Amino acid sequence: xxxxxxxxxxxxxxxxxxxxxxxxxxxxxxxxxxxxxxxxxxxxxxxxxxxxxxxxxxxxxxxxxxxxxxxxxxxxxxxxxxxxxxxxxxxxxxxxxxxxxxxxxxxxxxxxxxxxxxxxxxxxxxxxxxxxxxxxxxxxxxxxxxxxxxxxxxxxxxxxxxxxxxxxxxxxxxxxxxxxxxxxxxxxxxxxxxxxxxxxxxxxxxxxxxxxxxxxxxxxxxxxxxxxxxxxxxxxxxxxxxxxxxxxxxxxxxxxxxxxxxxxxxxxxxxxxxxxxxxxxxxxxxxx
Amino acid sequence: xxxxxxxxxxxxxxxxxxxxxxxxxxxxxxxxxxxxxxxxxxxxxxxxxxxxxxxxxxxxxxxxxxxxxxxxxxxxxxxxxxxxxxxxxxxxxxxxxxxxxxxxxxxxxxxxxxxxxxxxxxxxxxxxxxxxxxxxxxxxxxxxxxxxxxxxxxxxxxxxxxxxxxxxxxxxxxxxxxxxxxxxxxxxxxxxxxxxxxxxxxxxxxxxxxxxxxxxxxxxxxxxxxxxxxxxxxxxxxxxxxxxxxxxxxxxxxxxxxxxxxxxxxxxxxxxxxxxxxxxxxxxxxxxxxxxxxxxxxxxxxxxxxxxxxxxxxxxxxxxxxxxxxxxxxxxxxxxxxx
Amino acid sequence: xxxxxxxxxxxxxxxxxxxxxxxxxxxxxxxxxxxxxxxxxxxxxxxxxxxxxxxxxxxxxxxxxxxxxxxxxxxxxxxxxxxxxxxxxxxxxxxxxxxxxxxxxxxxxxxxxxxxxxxxxxxxxxxxxxxxxxxxxxxxxxxxxxxxxxxxxxxxxxxxxxxxxxxxxxxxxxxxxxxxxxxxxxxxxxxxxxxxxxxxxxxxxxxxxxxxxxxxxxxxxxxxxxxxxxxxxxxxxxxxxxxxxxxxxxxxx
Numbered sequence: 028x029x030x031x032x033x034x035x036x037x038x039x040x041x042x043x044x045x046x047x048x049x050x051x052x053x054x055x056x057x058x059x060x061x062x063x064x065x066x067x068x069x070x071x072x073x074x075x076x077x078x079x080x081x082x083x084x085x086x087x088x089x090x091x092x093x094x095x096x097x098x099x100x101x102x103x104x105x106x107x108x109x110x111x112x113x114x115x116x117x118x119x120x121x122x123x124x125x126x127x128x129x130x131x132x133x134x135x136x137x138x139x140x141x142x143x144x145x146x147x148x149x150x151x152x153x154x155x156x157x158x159x160x161x162x163x164x165x166x167x168x169x170x171x172x173x174x175x176x177x178x179x180x181x182x183x184x185x186x187x188x189x190x191x192x193x194x195x196x197x198x199x200x201x202x203x204x205x206x207x208x209x210x211x212x213x214x215x216x217x218x219x220x221x222x223x224x225x226x227x228x229x230x231x232x233x234x235x236x237x238x239x240x241x242x243x244x245x246x247x248x249x250x251x252x253x254x255x256x257x258x259x260x261x262x263x264x265x266x267x268x269x270x271x272x273x274x275x276x277x278x279x280x281x282x283x284x285x286x287x288x289x290x291x292x293x294x295x296x297x298x299x300x301x302x303x304x305x306x307x308x309x310x311x312x313x314x315x
Numbered sequence: 316x317x318x319x320x321x322x323x324x325x326x327x328x329x330x331x332x333x334x335x336x337x338x339x340x341x342x343x344x345x346x347x348x349x350x351x352x353x354x355x356x357x358x359x360x361x362x363x364x365x366x367x368x369x370x371x372x373x374x375x376x377x378x379x380x381x382x383x384x385x386x387x388x389x390x391x392x393x394x395x396x397x398x399x400x401x402x403x404x405x406x407x408x409x410x411x412x413x414x415x416x417x418x419x420x421x422x423x424x425x426x427x428x429x430x431x432x433x434x435x436x437x438x439x440x441x442x443x444x445x446x447x448x449x450x451x452x453x454x455x456x457x458x459x460x461x462x463x464x465x466x467x468x469x470x471x472x473x474x475x476x477x478x479x480x481x482x483x484x485x486x487x488x489x490x491x492x493x494x495x496x497x498x499x500x501x502x503x504x505x506x507x508x509x510x511x512x513x514x515x516x517x518x519x520x521x522x523x524x525x526x527x528x529x530x531x532x533x534x535x536x537x538x539x540x541x542x543x544x545x546x547x548x549x550x551x552x553x554x555x556x557x558x559x560x561x562x563x564x565x566x567x568x569x570x571x572x573x574x575x576x577x578x579x580x581x582x583x584x585x586x587x588x589x590x591x592x593x594x595x596x597x598x599x600x601x602x603x604x605x606x607x608x609x610x611x612x613x614x615x616x617x618x619x620x621x622x623x624x625x626x627x628x629x630x631x632x633x634x635x636x637x638x639x640x641x642x643x644x645x646x647x648x649x650x651x652x653x654x
Numbered sequence: 655x656x657x658x659x660x661x662x663x664x665x666x667x668x669x670x671x672x673x674x675x676x677x678x679x680x681x682x683x684x685x686x687x688x689x690x691x692x693x694x695x696x697x698x699x700x701x702x703x704x705x706x707x708x709x710x711x712x713x714x715x716x717x718x719x720x721x722x723x724x725x726x727x728x729x730x731x732x733x734x735x736x737x738x739x740x741x742x743x744x745x746x747x748x749x750x751x752x753x754x755x756x757x758x759x760x761x762x763x764x765x766x767x768x769x770x771x772x773x774x775x776x777x778x779x780x781x782x783x784x785x786x787x788x789x790x791x792x793x794x795x796x797x798x799x800x801x802x803x804x805x806x807x808x809x810x811x812x813x814x815x816x817x818x819x820x821x822x823x824x825x826x827x828x829x830x831x832x833x834x835x836x837x838x839x840x841x842x843x844x845x846x847x848x849x850x851x852x853x854x855x856x857x858x859x860x861x862x863x864x865x866x867x868x869x870x871x872x873x874x875x876x877x878x879x880x881x882x883x884x885x886x887x888x889x890x891x892x893x894x895x896x897x898x899x900x901x902x903x904x905x906x907x
Binding site for chain 1: 436437439444608
């Protein structure tokens with residue numbers, strides 16, 4: 028049982044980690060939170076579902092579709108909730124993204140209907156058995172994909188000019204601007220990227236949980252944020268650490284509390300960390 | 316908003332008052348009276364959330380939860396102890412205020428963004444507790460059969476009667492909030508919203524007043540919950556989740572933050588939208604999100620609101636970039652201007 | 655000595671903003687703090703009013719140590735201040751800004767507010783009369799219903815002082831009150847300060863306008879890079895080598 032929960036925790040943790048990175052990215056650049064991240068995740072899931080159900084049951088295509096949809100939605104949110112509200116206290120942007128969150132939710136419900144839809148499953152058969160725990164191909168695939176994505180991001184931030192720009196703007200946007208970095212463009216790209224990541228996770232989640240509905244984004248959004256706070260919202264390694272820890276802790280907690288309270292654990296962790304250690308486990312660290 | 320001179324304001328208030336009293340007879344239809352009653356309850360909810368948002372500048376997304384706590388407290392007390400509404404309702408309010416005080420004490424030191432999530436998490440925790448604490452709350456089945464209030468044999472079962480009850484309640488709450496606003500307490504709150512630091516050097520204990528606003532707000536919200544429970548007579552946890560918190564927030568944002576009339580306007584408009592926009596069918600709910608976005612971007616203080624919430628604090632430079640390179644000298648000048 | 659600062663120190667990361675500064679302010683006097691920009695003057699004020707508490711050292715007010723008190727308690731002790739970059743309550747009327755300044759003197763709380771009881775009515779009446787008095791003194795009575803943010807720069811500075819005075823302080827900290835004023839305004843300000851002094855107010859003043867400082871100050875403390883480099887009367891300071899060096903640079907041989 029214990030190892031099974033661990034395996035599940037690592038798998039879910041991979042998803043949380045990626046969402047947490049999305050939050051971290053936006054926070055690091057703008058000191059802002061995109062409340063609608065969960066809904067972008069949800070649209071990613073729907074995008075993947077459309078591809079797989081109506082176009083071709085190709086997982087990679089679904090992932091790409093999700094990524095693209097998330098990129099677009101991230102771009103929209105940035106233009107309205109952040110760019111248009113420059114100079115206004117951050118809380119206005121947050122409230123605006125709260126509006127987006129509800130807008131997206133209801134648009135999805137209006138278009139796709141509120142019923143939960145099933146997603147065709149992939150690779151769900153058991154691959155290996157480790158210490159009494161069944162690990163499915165899908166789980167391996169998801170963790171691999173997530174880690175792969177993290178490595179790609181690492182490459183992006185440390186190996187490309189754009190990545191350098193992002194890091195510079197996160198550290199000090201004024202100086203970055205003075206050095207010739209186009210801060211507007213960097214911000215826009217980073218924001219779109221954060222949306223794309225969330226949507227990417229959405230596709231994976233849709234397959235893993237085999238269920239899609241317009242309201243599925245709320246809880247993962249909060250959990251992604253919790254994970255980011257948990258590990259330290261200012262850094263990406265923190266987000267990753269937070270994601271995996273949250274996934275593992277949540278799944279382990281099923282041993283002790285009934286499954287109805289599973290989400291409860293995350294919310295409690297969020298409040299506890301906000302109150303006592305808002306800088307997360309890793310503490311205050313510049314973006315790395 | 317249009318400013319009306321003192322004399323006319325009194326006349327206007329009198330007319331509106333008479334209109335409200337005559338409303339059930341003017342409407343005729345019980346369905347509309349029901350809506351009017353719900354508007355009354357939402358007026359209280361929005362006004363009390365405005366205490367937190369508009370007067371102290373803190374944002375809370377947990378108000379749905381307090382609404383639910385009030386409703387459940389009154390329902391549980393009525394059904395298990397058989398106490399009359401007139402006892403359970405104030406008790407529910409006080410209990411909710413207490414919970415609010417605790418939450419406030421714990422979370423009001425957080426910066427705004429984190430406060431939103433903190434209150435949100437709290438709201439979800441409450442909802443989960445209600446859903447799973449079967450022995451107390453009957454979990455997901457909700458609580459049916461909440462008794463109708465009665466006074467010396469006069470029952471409020473009739474929708475019109477309940478409407479008057481809620482009307483009196485809402486009028487009282489708005490009146491109390493108006494009095495608070497124009498007092499030393501209200502000035503301290505507005506000072507906190509405008510500039511916390513300066514307020515503290517004037518002798519305002521900022522944190523204490525924030526908790527006070529939160530507590531009083533939760534008192535009214537809890538009372539509203541009790542009124543709601545005994546009106547609809549069946550409550551369940553899913554009525555008090557994020558959707559509810561969001562609805563109340565949008566009412567405050569649209570109607571106007573930091574003013575007395577703002578939340579009233581917001582409550583009326585947002586309650587009437589489902590009726591007016593019936594033709595949109597399932598796309599109605601899309602409106603709410605769109606409204607909030609539009610309000611924030613176009614007129615952040617809302618229709619009848621008082622500015623001051625979304626203005627950059629003095630001395631803050633703006634994140635201001637165009638396609639051209641920034642000019643540090645010019646940036647210093649630009650800071651502090653209107654958004 | 656109404657106010658004594660002993661070895662106050664404040665660091666911001668690697669920057670030592672206030673470096674073991676000590677000074678004493680005698681009651682009823684006007685004490686000026688001068689120094690080049692970045693010398694730590696405003697930080698010192700922030701330490702005294704506790705909005706940014708010092709790392710170490712003592713602030714002693716009438717024999718009582720107040721450095722660990724929260725800002726509202728420091729204010730209650732009788733110390734009011736203005737801010738370098740004007741922190742008014744922008745979307746509050748001029749009148750209400752000053753009225754808020756009276757917060758410390760009254761006790762009306764929730765019950766008084768909703769019931770309009772005797773205490774409320776008394777305090778409200780007194781407070782409003784007092785505010786009118788102050789507004790007349792600074793010359794802002796006509797504008798009392800305007801939003802504070804709509805005032806001109808000079809008027810805003812006056813309003814800030816009016817608000818600080820509403821607390822009936824015993825010590826008033828003024829942070830660059832004459833910044834941006836022309837000659838005529840500065841002269842008027844000079845007269846205004848003398849009036850306040852005549853009423854027994856102790857003043858601690860940060861200023862760059864040397865003429866004003868030399869005219870008003872009984873005693874001057876000079877800060878540079880967070881440390882006190884000189885202290886004395888106007889004459890003594892004007893001829894102090896270190897002060898001249900700090901402002902003008904080393905004399906070339």
